[in-house]
Amino acid sequence: MVIPGEITEIVGRRSSGRTSALLACLAGVTRAGGIAALIDSEDALDVESAAHAGVELKRLLWVRCGRVRRQAALRAVDMLARCQGFAVVAWDVGDTPPRLSLALAFRLRLAARQGGAALLIVAPRRIAGAAATLAVEAERRGTRWEGAPPLPARLAGARLGLRVLRSRRGPPAGPESWELLA
Amino acid sequence: MRVACVWVPHFAAAAALRAEPELRYRPVAIVEGVAPARTVVDATDEAWEAGVRPGMPEAEAAARCPGLIARAASGERDVAAREALLALALGTSPRVEDGGPGIVYVDLDGLGALHGDEPAIGERLARHTGRIGLPARLGIAGSRPAALSAARLGRRVSIVRPGEEAATLASAPLELLELAPELGAVLARWGVRTLGDLAELPRAGLVARLGEAGLAAQDLARGVDPGPFRPYASPPFYQEVQGLEWELVSLEQLAAVVRPLLDRLAARLDVAHVAADQLTLGLGLADGSRHERVVDLAYPMAEVGPMLALLRLDLEGHPPRAAIVHVALAARPVRVRAGQGGFWHVPEPAGRELAVVLARLTALVGSANLGSPALVDSHRPDAFALEPFALAPGADIERQAPPGASSRFLALRRLRPAWPATVDTCAGRPVAVSAGPVAGRVLACAGPWRVSGEWWREEAWARDEWDLALSEGTLCRLVLDHRARAWFLDGMYD
Numbered sequence: 001m002v003i004p005g006e007i008t009e010i011v012g013r014r015s016s017g018r019t020s021a022l023l024a025c026l027a028g029v030t031r032a033g034g035i036a037a038l039i040d041s042e043d044a045l046d047v048e049s050a051a052h053a054g055v056e057l058k059r060l061l062w063v064r065c066g067r068v069r070r071q072a073a074l075r076a077v078d079m080l081a082r083c084q085g086f087a088v089v090a091w092d093v094g095d096t097p098p099r100l101s102l103a104l105a106f107r108l109r110l111a112a113r114q115g116g117a118a119l120l121i122v123a124p125r126r127i128a129g130a131a132a133t134l135a136v137e138a139e140r141r142g143t144r145w146e147g148a149p150p151l152p153a154r155l156a157g158a159r160l161g162l163r164v165l166r167s168r169r170g171p172p173a174g175p176e177s178w179e180l181l182a
Numbered sequence: 183m184r185v186a187c188v189w190v191p192h193f194a195a196a197a198a199l200r201a202e203p204e205l206r207y208r209p210v211a212i213v214e215g216v217a218p219a220r221t222v223v224d225a226t227d228e229a230w231e232a233g234v235r236p237g238m239p240e241a242e243a244a245a246r247c248p249g250l251i252a253r254a255a256s257g258e259r260d261v262a263a264r265e266a267l268l269a270l271a272l273g274t275s276p277r278v279e280d281g282g283p284g285i286v287y288v289d290l291d292g293l294g295a296l297h298g299d300e301p302a303i304g305e306r307l308a309r310h311t312g313r314i315g316l317p318a319r320l321g322i323a324g325s326r327p328a329a330l331s332a333a334r335l336g337r338r339v340s341i342v343r344p345g346e347e348a349a350t351l352a353s354a355p356l357e358l359l360e361l362a363p364e365l366g367a368v369l370a371r372w373g374v375r376t377l378g379d380l381a382e383l384p385r386a387g388l389v390a391r392l393g394e395a396g397l398a399a400q401d402l403a404r405g406v407d408p409g410p411f412r413p414y415a416s417p418p419f420y421q422e423v424q425g426l427e428w429e430l431v432s433l434e435q436l437a438a439v440v441r442p443l444l445d446r447l448a449a450r451l452d453v454a455h456v457a458a459d460q461l462t463l464g465l466g467l468a469d470g471s472r473h474e475r476v477v478d479l480a481y482p483m484a485e486v487g488p489m490l491a492l493l494r495l496d497l498e499g500h501p502p503r504a505a506i507v508h509v510a511l512a513a514r515p516v517r518v519r520a521g522q523g524g525f526w527h528v529p530e531p532a533g534r535e536l537a538v539v540l541a542r543l544t545a546l547v548g549s550a551n552l553g554s555p556a557l558v559d560s561h562r563p564d565a566f567a568l569e570p571f572a573l574a575p576g577a578d579i580e581r582q583a584p585p586g587a588s589s590r591f592l593a594l595r596r597l598r599p600a601w602p603a604t605v606d607t608c609a610g611r612p613v614a615v616s617a618g619p620v621a622g623r624v625l626a627c628a629g630p631w632r633v634s635g636e637w638w639r640e641e642a643w644a645r646d647e648w649d650l651a652l653s654e655g656t657l658c659r660l661v662l663d664h665r666a667r668a669w670f671l672d673g674m675y676d
Contacts, residue, residue: 012676014620015657019593019676035531035573046673047555047566049593057555061571063543064551066598072546083539085531095619143651145626151611152628155649158592158657158675180592182649182675 001025001136002088002120003169005113007105007128009121012138014095017160019044020180021138022090022122023053030056034087037061037080037117041073042094061086074098081111081119090120097123105131126165135166141177157181183411184300184344186288187321187329188271188307190263193284194224197263198253200315200446201424209247213240214255223255258423258510263316265421266450268414270310273454274303279326280414284318287326289411304339310453315446323347328405331377334358347405352378359402365395377403416454419462421512422446429468429505433497436465436506440493443511444486451515457482458513463493466508473502481533482518488538495541533573540571561635562643563661563672564596592675594659600670603660612648612660617671622652630662647672 001008002025012018026036031054038045043066051057061080065073073091080089089112105128112119121128126135142159145152161177190196194212199205209229213220220240232247244250260283267286271278274297277289290303297303304320311318321332323342331351332340335358342350354377356369374380380403388396401408422443430436440463451457459482465473477496483489531539543552553568603617613624629648636642644664651657657675662668 013655015655015674015676017592017676019595020591023593024590043551043598044595045555046564046594046596047557048564049591050555051557053591053593057557058569060554062553062555062568063547064568065547066551076543076546079539079542083531083535085536140655140657143626143657145628147628152626154628155592155657155675178590180590182592 001134002029002118003133004087004116004118006133007109007112007119007121007131009123009126009128009132009135009165010138011123011126011135011165013124015140016138017140017158017178017180018122018138019049019092020053020160020178021136021162022092022120023050023055024178025088025120026050026060026090027054027056029087030059032087033059035059035061035085036088036090037063037086039063039065039073039076039080039089039091041065041092044092044094074104077108077119078111080115081108081117082115083117084115086115086117088120089115089117090122093121093123093127095124097125097127100127100129102129102131105129132166133168134164137163137165139163155182184290184322184324185326185329186290186300186304186307187281187323187326187333188267188286188288188311188318189321189330189333190267190284190311190316190318192224192226192230193263194255194260195226195229196284196316197260198256199226200263200266201259201442202253203315203442205251205253208251209234209249210251210253211240211243211247212255213243213252220252254425256423256425259425262422262446265417266314266446267311267316267318269416269420269450269454270314271307272414272416273310274307277411277413279412281326281330285330287329287411290322300341301339304341308338313453314449323405325405325407326411327402327407331358331402331405348378348381351403351405352376352381354378356380356403359399361399362395365392365399368392369399416515419512419514420447420450420458421510423508423510426507426509429507430509431505433494433501436497436509437490437494439509440511441486441490443509444489444493447511447513448484448486448489451484451513454515455517456515457484457518458489459516460514461489461493462512462514463497464510464512465502465506466510467502467504468507469504471504473506475500479537481537482516483533483537491538492541495545499545531573536573561633563633563645563647564598594673595676596673597671600661600672603669603671605660605662605669612650612669615650615652615658615660615669615671617669620652620654620656620658620671620674622654622656624650625653626651629660634664649675 010018010021029036043064063076077091109131139161140158141161144156146156147153158180160180210226211222212224222238222243225234234243234247271286271288275288279287281287300322319333320339321329323329323332328347332342459479461477463475554571556567556569558565558567601617605612606614627650630646632646634644646662648660659672661670661672
């Protein structure tokens with residue numbers, strides 16, 4: 001899902017697994033030695049989850065925009081996408097995504113191409129339109145509990161499914177569903 | 183021992199021209215005192231040729247030289263120029279001595295292998311003085327007085343061969359020594375016109391008539407070193423100042439003043455082969471107070487553009503509260519080792535570019551919201567630290583995941599702050615939850631996980647955590663806070 005110089009969208013409703021997919025991408029990039037940036041519009045990153053997912057925290061630049069205007073997040077994305085050397089610039093727009101005009105979306109893609117970074121947008125719905133090279137939808141296809149519901153002993157995990165909504169470069173490599181551990 | 187002397191004629195005037203290069207080739211006088219009783223303390227060559235002399239009232243100087251430009255004397259400006267000259271010399275030799283305003287002695291022993299022969303070293307020093315805006319003359323001889331006299335002979339680079347000091351300097355006029363006026367007048371009455379005349383006077387008679395001053399003058403004429411070489415140690419920072427005759431009221435105006443200061447600092451850093459890793463901007467304000475900002479550079483640099491951008495970004499976040507009447511800018515120099523990335527290293531952001539981007543982001547979201555996350559050694563829920571982002575050494579191999587880590591991990595999205603929740607319970611277990619846009623019946627519920635800690639502090643926590651699956655499809659973490667006696671939605675699994 002990490003395509004240098006292009007925009008990838010990971011969309012999904014609450015508890016669909018989109019954040020888990022994002023952390024998996026960040027873990028893969030940072031463990032390979034790359035530098036990643038996360039613009040967190042709602043200040044929602046759980047650092048413990050990121051560490052458990054294998055993200056090299058020292059190679060992650062976390063921009064928390066929770067208490068400032070959303071416009072700041074967009075400006076931060078633009079700045080970081082233009083800065084050469086970042087392998088991934090991820091933008092977690094939260095549950096209330098902003099309106100992104102097509103011109104603005106293409107401007108972001110141009111910035112990503114100039115900087116060479118893969119721009120990941122994580123949102124409840126698609127916002128980049130035709131500027132996105134790849135768009136996948138995350139959905140939770142099941143939840144595993146230890147012990148029988150409705151009184152299980154522990155949340156053991158979930159099954160994450162990924163469905164391609166748009167791909168300008170053919171079907172992406174990788175499994176269509178993952179087993180996530182809690 | 184071979185010594186080079188770097189001598190800047192009319193040093194106070196040269197320091198003023200360095201601060202205002204647009205005045206070059208124009209008659210400028212440096213004056214001190216209170217108007218209208220100001221007197222000239224120094225002047226440029228152009229003013230000197232028109233008859234302006236030190237000690238002359240400003241009004242008389244203006245009458246002798248129409249178009250004369252007067253600038254107030256500034257000790258800070260002279261000190262900055264003096265340190266620039268010394269730093270320049272340190273870029274060529276590790277042993278230099280401060281000989282006074284506009285005079286620097288450079289020990290040349292052992293420099294041949296590095297910089298070539300003496301003419302090459304002299305040319306190098308003369309070229310560097312031009313780059314920092316202080317055109318100087320060079321003299322090279324076997325002693326400091328001889329080197330200074332050679333520099334004052336008038337050529338750009340004057341070299342006195344070893345053992346030929348007396349013969350070369352014998353015909354030089356006595357004015358080269360810049361003796362005290364009374365002593366010079368006595369020697370002139372005796373008919374002493376050249377250094378050779380003074381050098382040949384009998385010492386016993388000289389000390390009987392003129393005392394220690396006479397002997398010191400003769401030692402200078404003979405080129406005898408007055409004492410041991412006193413090496414100069416560079417200060418921990420370079421500083422440039424700009425006194426203002428008007429008040430600055432906007433950051434745009436301030437940037438126009440700071441840029442020349444940065445130009446001068448960058449030139450000093452360049453000739454000393456160092457870079458700055460910290461800038462300190464001190465602003466004197468019209469209300470008498472002082473506004474100081476320290477800007478740490480994430481990457482040592484000597485380029486004016488990025489440094490100016492970082493200063494502007496910092497000042498936009500912390501502007502001065504009154505008009506500015508004085509500007510001082512200091513840079514902390516550090517040695518920069520040349521580095522080269524490995525062939526297999528993953529590309530990383532360029533240090534200079536990253537520093538500017540981080541500064542812009544800091545101005546945008548605040549320093550408390552920017553950095554690398556780090557885990558802290560605590561059982562407190564959502565405990566983390568935010569450390570300054572710095573590029574770690576490049577990695578060229580796939581790193582091993584830490585024990586227990588899996589990229590297929592069901593992540594939690596934190597709600598900061600946690601959402602207050604309305605919860606229906608049955609036998610102590612939640613059966614229905616409503617918190618903001620999240621509301622539904624509980625389909626499955628694991629818990630409670632009771633956590634508490636630091637009961638001896640005010641920031642103690644004690645709460646029960648539940649993992650819930652709601653009927654509207656959300657997997658979430660619900661918390662019963664025992665201290666607040668309330669339910670909260672702490673996060674959502676996603």
